[in-house]
Amino acid sequence: MRLVTHRTPSGTRPGAVLSTAHGDRLVDLGDVAAGVFALITDDERMRAARARCASAVVEDLPALVPGDLEAPIVPGKMLCLGYNYRGHTPDGVDPTADDPEYPDVFVKTPNTFAGPNDAVVIPEGARDVDYEGELAVVIRTRARNVSIEDAMSHVAGFTILNDVSDRAWQRRQSQWALGKCSDGFAPIGPWIVTTDDAPDPQDVLVEVVRDGEVTVSQSTSTTIFSVAFVISHISQVLTLEPGDIISTGTPQKLAEAQAGHRPLAPGDAVTVRISGIGDLTTTFIAAPSESPAAPSLPEGTA
Amino acid sequence: MRLVTHRTPSGTRPGAVLSTAHGDRLVDLGDVAAGVFALITDDERMRAARARCASAVVEDLPALVPGDLEAPIVPGKMLCLGYNYRGHTPDGVDPTADDPEYPDVFVKTPNTFAGPNDAVVIPEGARDVDYEGELAVVIRTRARNVSIEDAMSHVAGFTILNDVSDRAWQRRQSQWALGKCSDGFAPIGPWIVTTDDAPDPQDVLVEVVRDGEVTVSQSTSTTIFSVAFVISHISQVLTLEPGDIISTGTPQKLAEAQAGHRPLAPGDAVTVRISGIGDLTTTFIAAPSESPAAPSLPEGTA
Numbered sequence: 001m002r003l004v005t006h007r008t009p010s011g012t013r014p015g016a017v018l019s020t021a022h023g024d025r026l027v028d029l030g031d032v033a034a035g036v037f038a039l040i041t042d043d044e045r046m047r048a049a050r051a052r053c054a055s056a057v058v059e060d061l062p063a064l065v066p067g068d069l070e071a072p073i074v075p076g077k078m079l080c081l082g083y084n085y086r087g088h089t090p091d092g093v094d095p096t097a098d099d100p101e102y103p104d105v106f107v108k109t110p111n112t113f114a115g116p117n118d119a120v121v122i123p124e125g126a127r128d129v130d131y132e133g134e135l136a137v138v139i140r141t142r143a144r145n146v147s148i149e150d151a152m153s154h155v156a157g158f159t160i161l162n163d164v165s166d167r168a169w170q171r172r173q174s175q176w177a178l179g180k181c182s183d184g185f186a187p188i189g190p191w192i193v194t195t196d197d198a199p200d201p202q203d204v205l206v207e208v209v210r211d212g213e214v215t216v217s218q219s220t221s222t223t224i225f226s227v228a229f230v231i232s233h234i235s236q237v238l239t240l241e242p243g244d245i246i247s248t249g250t251p252q253k254l255a256e257a258q259a260g261h262r263p264l265a266p267g268d269a270v271t272v273r274i275s276g277i278g279d280l281t282t283t284f285i286a287a288p289s290e291s292p293a294a295p296s297l298p299e300g301t302a
Numbered sequence: 303m304r305l306v307t308h309r310t311p312s313g314t315r316p317g318a319v320l321s322t323a324h325g326d327r328l329v330d331l332g333d334v335a336a337g338v339f340a341l342i343t344d345d346e347r348m349r350a351a352r353a354r355c356a357s358a359v360v361e362d363l364p365a366l367v368p369g370d371l372e373a374p375i376v377p378g379k380m381l382c383l384g385y386n387y388r389g390h391t392p393d394g395v396d397p398t399a400d401d402p403e404y405p406d407v408f409v410k411t412p413n414t415f416a417g418p419n420d421a422v423v424i425p426e427g428a429r430d431v432d433y434e435g436e437l438a439v440v441i442r443t444r445a446r447n448v449s450i451e452d453a454m455s456h457v458a459g460f461t462i463l464n465d466v467s468d469r470a471w472q473r474r475q476s477q478w479a480l481g482k483c484s485d486g487f488a489p490i491g492p493w494i495v496t497t498d499d500a501p502d503p504q505d506v507l508v509e510v511v512r513d514g515e516v517t518v519s520q521s522t523s524t525t526i527f528s529v530a531f532v533i534s535h536i537s538q539v540l541t542l543e544p545g546d547i548i549s550t551g552t553p554q555k556l557a558e559a560q561a562g563h564r565p566l567a568p569g570d571a572v573t574v575r576i577s578g579i580g581d582l583t584t585t586f587i588a589a590p591s592e593s594p595a596a597p598s599l600p601e602g603t604a
Contacts, residue, residue, distance in 0.1 A: 077411040077413065079411075079479065082475075082476070100475075102475055103475070104475040104476055104477050105479040106477040106479050107409035107411055107479050109409055109540070110378055111379065111540055123538070123539060124447065124538075125538045125539065166539075169539060172403070172404050173402075173404055173405070173406040174476065175407060175408040175477060175478060177381065177407040178407050178536070178540075182540050183541050236425070237425060237427065237483070237484055238411070238413050238414075238480075238484050238485055239413055241413070
């Protein structure tokens, strides 16, 4: 299933999206569970949701209104990977030669979480805002000290994250928090594709389209650390809880896109497209003028 | 006031601690607010709480039971500083010569949050767990793009954090998340000292006592970045919300303690003592044997 959180006059409700000859249709699941979290963490409700979709009469279903979608789930915590895709190596060169021993893990804070229809505000002080299109994993059951073999049994499904990043802030400290954690810098969605309907997460194509140009196009088959490895690895150190999101890192931009790097500016639109998962399009806007003007960045201690 | 969250047979309740000739006494504030968060974010309730404390008849108050205290507040997010204390410099050497331009900010995740009576479990895979005694700031009102001059008006008060860290994990990646975010690695408390009763945060002595020996002893007057600067600085990048915690970094250990560094082991006890704020004592224990044994750390991708 493709699980969504959709806005209704009576509040947000969980739902499932069915592909039909007449386009995407919405199966409301508000009477099955209070929300997507309650759905993915309760096998009984998931069975009821699947039955509902299986017995749905397509003609009776409303068309999906993409503009009504909110973040499919609000994670308790979001852990992201740095470098996780191998670059191109010439024939005869071992592509694994530069693999690090462990993934580089960082955190995005709750103020970054946003939905598929939320525009990202470019903060006043930001000078080099960039996108990162990533396959994100949603945890279904608590995971602590799990093996690589058992890891995938803890996964509810997959969604898409644009790990929006301010490169200028990232460069200013050893730790990336200020470059990764501006408000709304983690749009996710549009839905969670449950594992039973999802492609092999090690064989999907991650692409980014910026203003009509494909700037990223690389398969997860080129990742250094598999989803199963990353879940097992992180679970050696901390407890992953239902609803947590782990994002698997971004591929390098294509050479031309790297050469022509432009910071994101108000009016830009970025689409992250992952085969078998979906598309997540994010627009970028200027900080609203009614917000207090940013004082010049403090340069010294008081 | 010193605001606490205390356990009662009917659940946790907010309270205030009064110093008396007969020791610390507890003023229950459960009928003033549902919790400390509701108290510090509502001036009306704070006034009522202060009036309650002012009119309390000490003889009628129960003695504070330190073992009943939980984390005074559960933050929405916790942002911590890396290097923020200057080291000793010989006469004639500018102590600010090595100051970085910006503080190094990182995140501790919700699974790390713990109370003053929670023992910290040393994870099976941990090899070099260490303590960091820090003055922590609790945000009272939303802060976005605030000036250094206005920053302190957004502060509810101060508490103590032991920023427990696994140095081995910290050394394995550029980002510190796995070294900082094991379950329970952020004990805070025992209380929040509200700003009206707190000392100047730039003039308190931060000490750590490990197994009876003072291993850290340095004043916040030697910090590179003041509390006001850090709040203003972070607020240029993201929105600080009521209840958020910003921790101000740890002083270096004293030379002998550095020379004699021993990873924390089950049975160790560490007290962080901050003048005018209080003491936070944390004990360290082994992972319970009923927890699943950690598989050997995965060394490669599946």
